[in-house]
Amino acid sequence: MKFYARRIGFYAVTLWATISLNFLLPRLMPGDPADIMIAKLQRAGGEISETTIRNIKTLLGSDDRSLWEQYLAYWGRMFQGDLGISVTRYPTPVADLIGEALPWTLILVGTATIISFVLGVILGAWAGWKRGTWVDHIIPATTVLQSIPYFWLALILVSVFAVGLGWFPIFGGYDVFEFSDGPEFSWAFIADATRHAILPAITIVISSVGGWLFGMRNMMVSTLAEDYITTAEAKGLRPRRILTTYAARNAAIPSIAGFSITLGFVVAGSIVMEQVFTYPGVGKLMFQAVGASDYALMQGVFLVITLAVLAANFFMDLIYGFIDPRARQNV
Amino acid sequence: MNETIPAATLEARNLVKDFKLRSGLKTSILHAVKDVSFTLESGKTIALVGESGSGKSTIARMLMKLETPTSGSILLDGVETPNSGRAIANYRSEVQMIFQDPFASLNPFHTIIHHLERPLRLHHPHLSKSQVRDRAHELLERVRLSPADNYADRRPHELSGGQRQRVAIARALAPGARFIVADEPVSMLDVSIRLGVLNLLADLQREDNLGVLYITHDLATARHFSDEIMVLYRGDVVERGPADEVILNPQHEYTKTLLNAAPEPENLGKLRDEVRRELAGL
Amino acid sequence: MSDNQSNASNAGSESNATNEPSTSNVILKEPPTTVAPSTVALATQRKPRRGVRALLPSFSAKLAVGTALVSSIVLFAVIAPMFTQNPRNSKNPPLEGPSAEHWLGTTKLGYDVLAQLAHGAQGSLKVGLITGGIAIVLSLVFGVLAGYLGGWREDTLALVTNIMLVIPGLPLVMVIAAFAPVRSLELVSIVLGITAWAGAAYVLRLQTRSLRTRDYVSASRVAGERSWRIILVEIMPNLLPLLASQFLFAIIFAILGEAGLSYLGLGPTDSITWGTVLNDAQSGQALGQGAWWWFVPPGVLIALLGCGLALINFAIDEIINPKLRNAPAAARSVRKATKAGRGVTGAEGSAPASATASHSTGADA
Amino acid sequence: AGGNGGEGSSDRALRVWAGSQTPIEANFNPFAPTVLHGALGPVLEPLFFFNKTADSEPVGLIGESYEYNEDGTVITVKIKEGLKWSDGKPLTADDVVFSFTYEANNPTGNGLVSAEATDDTTIVLTYATAQFTTEFQRMGSSYILPKHVWSEITDFATYTNESPVGSGPYVVDKVTKESYTLVANENFRGAADLGVKKVQYIAVDNNQTAQDLLAAGKLDWAGMFIPNPESVTGNGKISWINTPQDPTVLYTCSNAALGCVGEQTDVAVRQALNVAIDRATIKEKAFVGMTGEISPTFALVPRDQKWIADDANEVSPQEADVSGAGAILEAAGYTKDAEGFYGKEGVAIELSLISVDGWTDYNDAAKLIQEQAAEAGIKVNASTVQWQEFSDARQTGQYELIMGGVIGTSVADPFQIYRDWFGGEIVQSTSPVGTEIPAGRWNFSRYSNPTVDAAVQAATSTNDEAEKQALYGTIQTEIVRDLPYIPLVVNATQTFMNTKDFTGWPTEDDLYAFPPSWGAIAAGYILTQLAPAK
Amino acid sequence: MTAEPVLTARNVSIEYEVDPPVKAVRNVSLTLNRGEILGLAGESGCGKTTLAYGLNRLLKAPALMTSGEITFHDRSGADIDIIGLEAEQLRAFRWDKISMVFQGAMNSLNPVISVKDQIFDIFDTHRPGMSKREKKERAEELLQLVGVDPNRLTSFPHELSGGMRQRMMIAMALSLDPQVMIMDEPTTALDVVVQRGIIREIMRLREKLGFAVIFITHDLPMLIEISDRIAVMLQGQIVEQGTAAEIYHTPQHEYTKRLLSSFPSLRGERGDFVRTGSQVSQEQVR
């Protein structure tokens, strides 16, 4: 039980640290939410009457309890799943906003991450298998992809393929004009949403596949030098079998471990991308929250992101034994 | 080199070492060394033999204060020695160690001379820079790495295994220790050079009147290079006595097994015949 | 956590180690082998190289291209600002394409893009270096020190590392950056730095832990060395390739991170960096106005610098793990020799079998 | 309802971007800060529509006419007959009385003494003070609410009013995270004439995307800044119009007596800066030529032409006058140092100029001003700050120079600016450094001039044009000299509209309403004027 | 036992294509007789492993066989030219005729799949007709043969002790009833007691199944004890070949003598070795 106890202890401490950090950060900031809201309206060009200003102030009156009381109250709310109320989308609860955005992000970024991983691992395995051939010269080129600023690539892709060539939609998670009643469960909608996801997904895949590819290729090269590969060859096994069950299976272990972590970052991973594509996901919420100093929303998103990472880690703890039998004795 | 009083002794008294093992959900206690005592005298060699995992290295590491005994004590000239703190430095100028693997015990990053100068400086702070260098060269010559200049500025990977082990021996000699713990000093070396290294060690021991704890699983060399043999089995000393006595007239069952397992060219063909007979018998 | 697992190299402790969270980059890197070298590995070691050179990656095309890229960008940052205009000179005509006078055209305010890029290079490199420096110092403390100390001190430091590992970086940086009223270049670098070290610390800690039990570390303890000296003199040099690689990674991370932050409007407010140039271009709707000369070059420079650093990193990977260099090189040399007709087992066979030269077919025998 | 797949293109929804960002949260409560644009005008209406782009008579919406008594304390309003709410219930004077007395409209703060419905269509509003200057607030921006719905709403601040009952031309059809759709209100008084039956407001997160949509012909109406309008008009559908409205200025913390610190408290420094600035360059580079020329009187020309007392004050200087700036400073006792910067007693003038990070045009303008001032020997350091700091700085007066905006007036009269931005402590428009400005007032420069205050107070209680002109002349002389806000430009307001598929838009020649899609009330009024092209 | 050859190698030379090239095996000729144990001795780096890999054409880059003929004389009487085999033929040939046991069994077993799967892999490739039950029965039989509890079949390599792993490897090597088994230092990493057990096992199986063994080690005393014939290698060449008794009693080559003298006798005279080895320690260290 000790192993589990320690892991759970770790998760608890991390969670506590994140949530407390979450609590503290905005309180270290000057200014109060009412001002922010007024300014936001003013910037949007609307006339701000005295009435509105007065209304905002009554709404978002400042909290003058002691920090400690606030902290306790904060935890109380946390336990009820109450993440507070968004200032920018007043009076929508933060939890609702996140709940609506989460599926978009999970589906798009999740799928893209999986595609990128699978593609990278397969290509990497192949490149490792073909080590010492022309393929070696192509591998370093993938580093360029990795080093391209994400949003820069996205903007160029949009400008060329969506605006210029008109092959892809310009923005959003689906065609808001075609489906003005919002998402629905129909093939037409799913097809449309898929079409909208292609360009963002390509951006993610392009800028992340190189890492997987390179990592897998290197592991593959090392693995192929292992004795058990020689043994497998001596056993007269077919090359395909050696490639898959002996080499790739072992070489992929670190990648799979890394993948689970990356999955955890799916929620956070696309802040910039979602911004470029006006994609209705969590990353964009985060950006809006930061831009508008919507602390409650910021905290909420940050918390969800951290939870996702922890969940992925926990999941990894659970399944690691299946990936690597050597770890089973610990689970 | 230094005239030691004849009664110099390094004594291990009731050494016990337990390791806590954590495997998954359970923790268990591994008794790696159970109540081992012996006294090493200067000029004498004690061989510690036993199969893999019997606790030989653990004893060595406790002697070197790299591991804290669970209980028991180590006495130098009859005086209990500290387990930590500054006083350890003095202890270490008296007791030194040669590690099993000459590939791993020298830092690949540093030159040979660096490996020798450091202990010289640490244990003889009064020496000047050039004196230190001279001493280091002297040490190289003593371990038959001559001319010393040839070797001083090389790095470990530029030397062969045997040469490296000689450097390791020189390093152990540098502080002017009276006792040397040699943990399987030649098991990682090529057969043809093992004896050379062991002989060198024996020469140096005689010259300096060193006390040596020779750890090995090779019974043949244990017999030839030591005065006394202790047979370790699962952390216990199951048999001890003068070298020839233990080898030629083993008492304990385990010692016998060990002896039987050792290859013996004299027995050529014997095993085959034995097996054939056995099969025929079936 | 399993951090203070005993060092006995039973399978348990190895696999436990991999159980711990880690970022993908980190985990993808093959942990350097610490096993005693086999005869073959020893035999294949090249001619020994002396001194610091022994630590430098041996020459390879990757290294050559990488250093060429990085050094030309560094040179650009150092030299170009002496020859270009004041990057804030608005006297030029606005938004003009490349011309003899303005090689990379001008921005909306008439700033010379080349001048902006040259000064931006300084800014971006500065961000990279400061961030890299902070990250490396922190990862030394939380990695090397923790790994060396062991026990509860390691546990505590490792806990902090693990927390920092799972706390997502960019959002944290965004939150902190959003809270800071004025963001100097240094502040942005520091914020990036304190979110960039955990992965490196994690790897360094595992590595140090294995180095700590290395015989030569025990040997220097037996020789009577003090702890700090053991860390600095015995352990650190062997971590140098790893440290170098982590440093480069941190720089890449920082430059990309800074660009991302700038895009989100959270970049440094007092300096020119490639990120702020990009942000200016973006908010000046450079792409919408077809001013590619304003928008494209900063991105390309970032990509090239990142690519150069990554290539150097791969060269370092090859020292840490010689298999990476040897196996492909070996396959190549054998192919060459076989082509020259020196082998008796014939040329390389069809695709799948070609992975190892020994699968040769003997087709021409 | 909803699906528009089968309908012909002439019946398709008008697609609008009014600045909403995703995700959209249904909120049609006009008192909520996050109210959706569609609520203000298309769904809910005030009594009258005031065209802020021209000096013209208000247009009756619910209202038929209104009339002030002599001293301006009583307003008698007549509303149209036979009006209905969108749910079919009749709209009567009772609803108007309810709205004016409704807590959210702050009747006590407004000084409302009584509101009475004398018959079904007549309402008499009695106030404690003269209301000549609040004509727009009362008649043009107080939304009339259905009593039968709102009388039950006590928590007006958090009420979201998701399916609003209104009097305007449209009702809410559907709200999603990405867009919301309005359809024609069958009970609207002009339902028969309504050309556009369906309006879809979409959410877009950045200008670039909206620009791309316009260029692709997917968006029909947007008010946003596009530096190269040709890029979206190229498709032959979109036309654009520019209606500069809001002044852009340099706030200066000008009043040392109220605690301002820095050389900008010296009027000579402000005057020198004023002439050192090259407004033409700023217009061209920072605002890509879209802005209007500003009058130092803050009257919007040509709309407010009649209020400018001295023709010399019609526009601020457009070119930089470096020597003029030097002369002003030298006359005030400043001398140039070795580096070419003016200073006194060996200390060079050094002013920090902040602008909000991400407000690109302002940031650009600040950078240019730094350069231009340096040429005239005044050291200005431009930097950007987070919005929060900017807000704190101007609220508390702890700043030297800020690139900022002044809110243009909604009627053809600069009075509101004079009172809210230039009024001193006496008229409760400002407060000492360290204290926040009173709510609803904006005098961030801490300017406090008894002459101005007296004129402002006098102007509130008169409706006589000549008298007002004289009072404004007094104010103008003071502020043009003192320059607590150094005027730069009148900020551009670009509007893009699909003139191919829809007709009836405001044009340069017929600016019957303020055109941008985000304009409250005006946008709703424009919608009633549109029709699909045949 | 008649001296009927099962494997003959003639003039085998193997080079490592590195800079400068290493001639690891030079012109080696070797004959392995049916059913015998041929010991291959020599110090580290003399080319033993390289030669063994070469015999099975398992050389990995950068090793390259530059000359030589290797012929396998099948039980059926057919001669197989190993050098000339096509990739697919070679694959089918391996393990079926010649199997190998490598140094360090931990590394020779795939850590992520069970021993059972690794044994089944062999049957799947070489004996595609076998049913699942047959495979299982055969695998259990093999385990029994090498003295491991058949229950351990489903274990993963890390769950087994070093000796058990080595036995698993031997079981695998026996699975196709090969005629030659090459064992490259199969017991070096094990302790003496375990080592003895395994060697005994090999001897027993050899008697039962009649395969020939090439046994590689640098432990000359052990080789002498167990081999029928011994070949001594020095720097890529075989400097001496003969029966175990010949090598032990009448070594011809200088190097063989020196090698023999490197092993003090366990029970023999203490003699020369007792701390007097000054001249020996002067010996040039390679």
Ligand SMILES: Nc1ncnc2c1ncn2[C@@H]1O[C@H](COP(=O)(O)OP(=O)(O)OP(=O)(O)O)[C@@H](O)[C@H]1O
């Ligand atoms: N740090 C440690 N933690 C847990 N167990 C340990 C540790 N060090 C050694 N052991 C265990 O203690 C026992 C004795 O180990 P030791 O290294 O002393 O054996 P040895 O006799 O030197 O073996 P060998 O001949 O293989 O070197 C072994 O079972 C080993 O697994």
Ligand SMILES: Nc1ncnc2c1ncn2[C@@H]1O[C@H](COP(=O)(O)OP(=O)(O)OP(=O)(O)O)[C@@H](O)[C@H]1O
């Ligand atoms: N990959 C390689 N590249 C270059 N040279 C190599 C390579 N592998 C082996 N060699 C060289 O080939 C020679 C023979 O090596 P081999 O491994 O066959 O020796 P060995 O007799 O098996 O040694 P050991 O007993 O240590 O296993 C050695 O001198 C070695 O230096």
Ligand SMILES: [Mg+2]
């Ligand atoms: Mg040991």
Ligand SMILES: [Mg+2]
């Ligand atoms: Mg070998």
